[in-house]
Amino acid sequence: MNDLHSPNGVPVIDIHDITKTYEMGKLTLNVLKGISLQIKRGEFVSIMGPSGSGKSTLMNILGALDQPTSGEYNLDGEDIAKLSQVDLARIRNRKIGFVFQSFNLLKRTSAQRQVELPLIYAGARDRSKRARAALEAVGLQDRLDHLPSELSGGQQQRVAIARAIVGDPSIILADEPTGNLDSKSGTEVMQIFQRLNQEQGITTVFVTHDPWIARHTQRVIMIRDGQIVADQQVAEPLVAGESERPSEAEELQGIFEAAYATPNAGAAD
Amino acid sequence: MNILENLRIALDNLMLNRLRALLTILGIVIGVAAVTSLISLGRGVEDYIASQFEGLGADILTVRARPPTRGFNRSAITPLTTADVAALESDAIAPSLIAVTAEYQVQGTVVYRYDSISSSIRGVSPNYAAVNDWYPLEGGFFTEQDNTAQSQIAFMGKTAIEDLFGDENYDPTGETILINDLPFTVVGIMEEQSSTFGQDPNSAILVPLLTAQSKLGNARVAGSGYSVSTIQAQIAEDGDVDTATDEIETYLLAEHGITNPDLADFSVSNPETISEARTEVFATLTLFLSAIAAISLLVGGIGVMNIMLVSVSERTREIGLRKAVGARSSDILSQFMIEALMLSLLGGAGGILLALGVTTIAGNALLSGVTPSLSADVFLLATGVCTGIGILFGLYPANRAARMQPIQALRFE
Numbered sequence: 001m002n003d004l005h006s007p008n009g010v011p012v013i014d015i016h017d018i019t020k021t022y023e024m025g026k027l028t029l030n031v032l033k034g035i036s037l038q039i040k041r042g043e044f045v046s047i048m049g050p051s052g053s054g055k056s057t058l059m060n061i062l063g064a065l066d067q068p069t070s071g072e073y074n075l076d077g078e079d080i081a082k083l084s085q086v087d088l089a090r091i092r093n094r095k096i097g098f099v100f101q102s103f104n105l106l107k108r109t110s111a112q113r114q115v116e117l118p119l120i121y122a123g124a125r126d127r128s129k130r131a132r133a134a135l136e137a138v139g140l141q142d143r144l145d146h147l148p149s150e151l152s153g154g155q156q157q158r159v160a161i162a163r164a165i166v167g168d169p170s171i172i173l174a175d176e177p178t179g180n181l182d183s184k185s186g187t188e189v190m191q192i193f194q195r196l197n198q199e200q201g202i203t204t205v206f207v208t209h210d211p212w213i214a215r216h217t218q219r220v221i222m223i224r225d226g227q228i229v230a231d232q233q234v235a236e237p238l239v240a241g242e243s244e245r246p247s248e249a250e251e252l253q254g255i256f257e258a259a260y261a262t263p264n265a266g267a268a269d
Numbered sequence: 270m271n272i273l274e275n276l277r278i279a280l281d282n283l284m285l286n287r288l289r290a291l292l293t294i295l296g297i298v299i300g301v302a303a304v305t306s307l308i309s310l311g312r313g314v315e316d317y318i319a320s321q322f323e324g325l326g327a328d329i330l331t332v333r334a335r336p337p338t339r340g341f342n343r344s345a346i347t348p349l350t351t352a353d354v355a356a357l358e359s360d361a362i363a364p365s366l367i368a369v370t371a372e373y374q375v376q377g378t379v380v381y382r383y384d385s386i387s388s389s390i391r392g393v394s395p396n397y398a399a400v401n402d403w404y405p406l407e408g409g410f411f412t413e414q415d416n417t418a419q420s421q422i423a424f425m426g427k428t429a430i431e432d433l434f435g436d437e438n439y440d441p442t443g444e445t446i447l448i449n450d451l452p453f454t455v456v457g458i459m460e461e462q463s464s465t466f467g468q469d470p471n472s473a474i475l476v477p478l479l480t481a482q483s484k485l486g487n488a489r490v491a492g493s494g495y496s497v498s499t500i501q502a503q504i505a506e507d508g509d510v511d512t513a514t515d516e517i518e519t520y521l522l523a524e525h526g527i528t529n530p531d532l533a534d535f536s537v538s539n540p541e542t543i544s545e546a547r548t549e550v551f552a553t554l555t556l557f558l559s560a561i562a563a564i565s566l567l568v569g570g571i572g573v574m575n576i577m578l579v580s581v582s583e584r585t586r587e588i589g590l591r592k593a594v595g596a597r598s599s600d601i602l603s604q605f606m607i608e609a610l611m612l613s614l615l616g617g618a619g620g621i622l623l624a625l626g627v628t629t630i631a632g633n634a635l636l637s638g639v640t641p642s643l644s645a646d647v648f649l650l651a652t653g654v655c656t657g658i659g660i661l662f663g664l665y666p667a668n669r670a671a672r673m674q675p676i677q678a679l680r681f682e
């Protein structure tokens with residue numbers, strides 16, 4: 001019996017010494033320089049790092065969307081390196097739910113149908129029921145027939161999350177899912193991930209630039225220049241929506257020397 | 270992943286780009302319409318030709334004197350004679366024939382009271398009616414007696430009656446008419462026959478053969494009796510066209526002293542062979558025109574390929590996403606193949622509809638008497654060709670889509 005609320009020793013993802021190299025004409029670009037990592041079932045992990053450090057490259061490899069140049073990758077007990085194209089498609093379909101920064105919804109397609117897409121390729125029967133359940137889980141039960149153009153950014157990303165969870169994957173991978181959202185929508189999306197992780201025990205890994213968002217996860221992995229430079233447990237993960245995000249003024253507290261005189265102070269009266 | 274789902278995706282996409290789809294299939298619509306209407310009109314004309322020869326007696330060979338098709342000895346044509354008729358009737362010379370009948374035509378002026386017409390007068394043997402299965406409305410045809418007595422009697426067709434008496438329903442039996450100033454008694458009316466190739470058999474005025482040969486014309490040939498214009502030979506039940514033709518040719522070549530068959534000064538023909546020859550010429554023409562029309566199908570196919578390449582390129586991110594959520598290459602391949610097939614089959618359906626319109630109009634207005642035959646096999650052919658086009662021109666774009674790598678496709682701008 002799995003304890004849904006805390007990681008239990010079995011690794012869902014187990015990578016060892018993964019490298020990724022791009023050949024750009026004469027130039028060789030070592031984007032990942034040997035990454036080893038284990039993510040256990042039920043974990044809630046964020047990956048941080050500067051732009052260009054290789055986060056997306058790593059996520060794409062974890063999501064079986066891209067192949068590493070070398071290294072070992074074990075997903076849920078399957079050796080990914082040995083799989084054929086057809087088997088990789090099956091892995092993407094059954095074991096992975098990917099959420100993109102840019103939502104990647106189909107144009108002019110209703111929310112429900114977007115969510116049904118993985119089920120269509122899985123050949124599942126009760127598609128519409130499952131799609132509606134997934135949309136309900138992200139709070140969009142009354143937006144089933146909406147097209148992407150009729151939804152806000154936050155709602156579009158929630159449709160994408162519903163699409164990621166509908167097939168009951170072993171893991172959700174999200175590459176900067178809040179990157180295109182304002183902070184309020186970002187917090188909402190964050191809340192959903194956290195709730196899915198806590199209530200349904202869905203293993204989740206996501207990339208973020210935002211330290212405030214990262215503070216909501218249990219574990220933060222820092223990447224720099226294609227290598228892991230830190231991998232730490234968060235002592236007290238925040239609960240999304242419960243604690244108020246510090247305002248800009250609060251975040252900048254104490255860094256100023258002196259205030260400028262406001263030119264038209266009192267003129268408004 | 271099932272076909273139904275791919276059909277739905279293809280249909281959705283076509284509906285989103287309705288105008289574009291319409292313009293794309295136009296080439297195929299026109300191509301299919303052109304080919305199918307040409308084929309069906311061509312078949313209609315072939316049927317028409319065949320129907321014109323129908324009833325002309327497939328078992329009858331017609332022999333005519335005519336200049337050789339090769340060689341320069343054009344003036345020296347030996348006429349066909351009553352002696353030839355008698356010879357061909359003998360089993361020793363032509364065992365494949367059961368009946369031989371002869372005809373001698375003269376141009377004549379026919380007068381009744383104050384009306385006169387110019388007409389060709391046909392002197393025919395007594396067995397002419399039986400061989401041609403063409404009888405008087407009432408009573409018998411000429412007898413051997415009428416012939417040897419050179420009786421001045423005539424049978425008339427309905428058209429000839431109308432021309433001379435002013436009313437096709439007039440019964441001239443018993444009337445006396447003048448043919449080239451000789452009095453003839455009309456003894457009967459011939460059955461009405463449908464016309465073939467604009468020749469109206471009902472305009473005939475028939476007289477006994479010998480009467481025409483000796484009284485209306487000057488057909489005497491030294492040593493061989495009289496000349497005849499045509500000989501008709503009926504093939505026996507157990508004989509065949511080739512053997513019978515051979516027997517006649519062998520006899521006449523020997524008789525005319527010709528050793529090279531290419532220099533024959535007569536022709537032996539059969540309605541069926543004429544019909545076949547004409548139909549064949551026409552079929553070749555139809556095929557040639559259809560081949561030209563098929564070029565527009567090729568152009569249409571290239572149009573489908575073009576728009577499919579555009580579609581694949583436009584939907585690169587969509588393909589990437591589909592692969593990211595689990596679509597296999599084969600799913601993507603069939604998605605785009607079905608879209609291409611749908612385009613070309615829609616084009617085919619439109620083309621068939623257009624062809625139905627075109628052939629109906631052409632059949633009604635342009636070629637009276639010709640019924641275009643747009644039959645099931647033409648539809649099947651069109652469907653088959655369109656399926657072929659869809660596969661041929663859809664395969665490359667669909668394959669291109671199927672082979673995309675998910676991450677590159679998702680990054681595509």
Ligand SMILES: Nc1ncnc2c1ncn2[C@@H]1O[C@H](COP(=O)(O)OP(=O)(O)O)[C@@H](O)[C@H]1O
Nearest residue numbers: 022029031049050051052053054055056057058
């Ligand atoms: N297909 C590619 N070809 C060449 N270089 C690439 C390709 N994809 C990514 N890179 C390079 O790899 C590095 C890491 O990219 P990425 O993983 O997207 O970084 P991050 O997501 O951390 O910002 C960047 O320098 C980028 O230019």
Ligand SMILES: [Mg+2]
Nearest residue numbers: 055056057175
């Ligand atoms: Mg990135």
